[in-house]
Amino acid sequence: MMRTHYCGQLNPSLADQEITLCGWVHRRRDHGGVIFLDIRDREGLAQVVFDPDREETFNKADRVRSEFVVKVTGKVRPRPEGAVNPNMASGAIEVLGYELEVLSQAETPPFPLDEYSDVGEETRLRYRFIDLRRPEMAAKLKLRSKITSSVRRFLDDNDFLDVETPILTRATPEGARDYLVPSRTHPGTFFALPQSPQLFKQLLMISGFDRYYQIAKCFRDEDLRADRQPEFTQIDIETSFMDEQDIMGLTEGMIRQLFKEVLDVELGDFPRMPFSEAMQRYGSDKPDLRIPLELVDVEDQLADVEFKVFSGPAKDPKGRVAALRVPGGASMPRKQIDDYTKYVGIYGAKGLAYIKVNERAKGVEGLQSPIVKFIPEDNLQVILDRVGAEDGDIIFFGADKARIVSEALGALRIKLGHDLELLTCEWAPLWVVDFPMFEEDDEGRLSALHHPFTAPQCSPEDLKSNPATALSRAYDMVLNGTELGGGSIRIHRRDMQQAVFEILGIGAEEQQEKFGFLLDALKYGAPPHGGLAFGLDRLVMLITGASSIREVIAFPKTQSAACVMTQAPGTVDAKALRELNIRLREQPKVE
């Protein structure tokens, strides 16, 4: 190998040793007749000094520029008193350069590597090979590799088998739009890229593989939000003969070991919370437990008030009236309350009622609020007691359809937590369990809350007679308000699977057409099984503190699903299309 050490590995114990470094010229300074080069490689930086005594080498050093690739041989020595750089791993030493070889020259890069903040993302993506040189970008991808390695080792150690499932496959039933691949050998037909390996992993359980995992690429042709990519990666897990407690215990252990290994953080045992409780207390099925604020239901106190904004939802079985106490919030200026009112408007809330608790001892007099006049004092006291109001607090109220109140106050809770710096800890994991089987849309149609292979907690008969209230055997792992992963015990009985399909309005013919192979497989001895999938990209984002999914993917797509570096997608020639038995529509974007 050309080098003896990585730059970042140099330290005082190597003093007086001759070493060879290979890397990029990160920075170059001339100072007091001496040339300093900071050499950068994957593991860090090292300062190399060239003095004029070695004339030939000095002259070479004089000609190198930023981002030249060089090989340097020299001797490690402690830095002089006062020149130690505590911000650099190798900051206590420097290298006295004896030999310098330029392995590759470089033009001035399109943007400087150490002052990147005002470079547009488009430019960074176009020159991704330079952007990835930035130490903070490289660090994220290195950590990503460490994360997958830790996860794989845990699963290997727990007897999981890594099995690859197809990328060219059939449309999967996750519901999002599939990426399609025209078949050349079967004209007029298409493969779909998988939205997940869900059915294949279930088939592997039916085959007896018992413990499967795969770090699997998945695909969705959806319009992209900030945290979405057309292709993303899942840590995909499935097991047989384990119940939900076993699976949660095992995968919780995996995440715990991961955090210990890569961050030296002890996550401890994860609390488990029913979906209904999460919605009630936090207005969300992925509550951020770092924030010590809770929603409190107060319908019972407001059903009979004359103020219709409250009494209407309080009396509506699908309505909700809830309070959110913010300790110390009474000093909040009017402007800020207006901003929060706008903010909850994003979630459909028509307003944001509040009570400032100035001095409880004074009764109604001690409260400052546009709404107290509508609430009988007895009810008011119950509400104040129930939320635990103290002097100096502000209490916000939401009253509307339950979904709107939960979403609006749930989001406000998060925002307040960050704005007021209320976070009580760095990491707050939990499991959310006991989800409903189905969601009901405004027209009363049911759809699967997770996916149609999720087992219910009841029998097929009970499910059919009361689908809307049935609970599933699903579980989601949530960390800091982000869903890290979700899974369930799956249906392993054919009659149950058919019952779920029927409830979802999938008739016998469509069942056979789309899921015939699954229904077939369930006939021939399917074991009880279940599993889980973690979103790897999101996990890496959380651990690295990245603000965008594009920061944790080496070569991501833009929001319009394109790669500005390779110019993908691109045009293809007519012959290729003819072979695939397709042609372009004449006018782009015909509706």
Place this chain on the structure above:
Amino acid sequence: MMRTHYCGQLNPSLADQEITLCGWVHRRRDHGGVIFLDIRDREGLAQVVFDPDREETFNKADRVRSEFVVKVTGKVRPRPEGAVNPNMASGAIEVLGYELEVLSQAETPPFPLDEYSDVGEETRLRYRFIDLRRPEMAAKLKLRSKITSSVRRFLDDNDFLDVETPILTRATPEGARDYLVPSRTHPGTFFALPQSPQLFKQLLMISGFDRYYQIAKCFRDEDLRADRQPEFTQIDIETSFMDEQDIMGLTEGMIRQLFKEVLDVELGDFPRMPFSEAMQRYGSDKPDLRIPLELVDVEDQLADVEFKVFSGPAKDPKGRVAALRVPGGASMPRKQIDDYTKYVGIYGAKGLAYIKVNERAKGVEGLQSPIVKFIPEDNLQVILDRVGAEDGDIIFFGADKARIVSEALGALRIKLGHDLELLTCEWAPLWVVDFPMFEEDDEGRLSALHHPFTAPQCSPEDLKSNPATALSRAYDMVLNGTELGGGSIRIHRRDMQQAVFEILGIGAEEQQEKFGFLLDALKYGAPPHGGLAFGLDRLVMLITGASSIREVIAFPKTQSAACVMTQAPGTVDAKALRELNIRLREQPKVE
């Protein structure tokens, strides 16, 4: 967890312990009023005995059938004298069943699991979830998982970073047909699925990642041969600041450790052989060194004979005349020689001349051959000496264009090695090195023997003046006549890359259009780099002894690139096509 042990883990040390198994009823026998169930799980089989003393359990056992999924609790006990089954991991013990729970019933499977040999592959693929239950199929996929795990561990331990590269990308330059994915957001354009991550891994080196690996899915839309699949898996490796010796040493170490770990085989150091020597001695760039037969060139002895079949190719600079001695082959009957003559015909050979060496001491009298009369005795003696002829040997001759002779005698060599059981060892690895940069077709056009990013051993100037004879810095790892992996030092200088493109007839405009981002990247400080890719499927085939690539892939495609289980590829609705801005051609297969 429901079970306490896997079936295959049971052994005499567990005698008298109460254990619980979960698995499938593999076989069921009634014998002497007692019911025997062989329970199967991922790790093997265990025999469970139910006797009528426990009536309720016995009656349940009486009702189970093959492939029912059951949970059995019982006590481990040694088998009676004479009932020990040495072919079964748990064959020294049995379980006396106390409790039996049927977790899932099963219809009679479409084919029996222990007598599969006359089941057609189509049926096996249609019911792949049952086919994979066969212990020999499960064993192959388990070994595949063990192989990837060993490889990953080796690379992790050697500081390689696992980096994912895109699946939705731009057409890659490997030359095979791409799978295309229409873009919805950029009408009229297409992504291509990657034939390899080649350019991305080079860009990662230019970014400074130094050591990259990925177990990567690759795609080729080609008509399938027995050992090809539309999607296949590569162990993809790239490094910076290492030369070919370093890279060969490192990856050879990886394969050596793999064989030690999964097969307990010591492969030893791999010999290295120039391409020209491999072609000369074995007629192949992937010689099977287990076979102790070699081609020997004899043009010099036959250039002036009157027999044109020999003298023509011997005098042609592009011709070749070679001999292949087969020890003990003189007893070969005429019929067999005729069969071999037909066999070399597949490779274009117009005949197969031979000499049987009955008794060398007798001179020409001791030889039996239709061709000796054409060869002067002096030349004949030189040839016999050169090939090391001994009494009882047969010597075959090939004379034609060099490519035909090498391919025909190279293939004959392999066939003879197997037919005559001449293999000298089980595993014979080697490196083939010093490949030509380019291949010349019949019209004298040059194409890259590896790919256009492979570095030559010479300067850009020498390359341009003598491309046809230039050697590359490529290396192939060969095992038992199969190419396991191939790689090279890559071009890291822009002028060299442009020189290669020009030699290949890729003009400046096409260079910019197809490889603009690579040429850009080479401007900004590219380190010397190189790497390698192993075909994982082929590696698993060799290690498991599988005869088809479909045996080592969980859900493979058929020869027509379809999945008979999921019925992929399938039709899609008109709306989906409209969104993708494509339509089907009216007539399938229009040319």
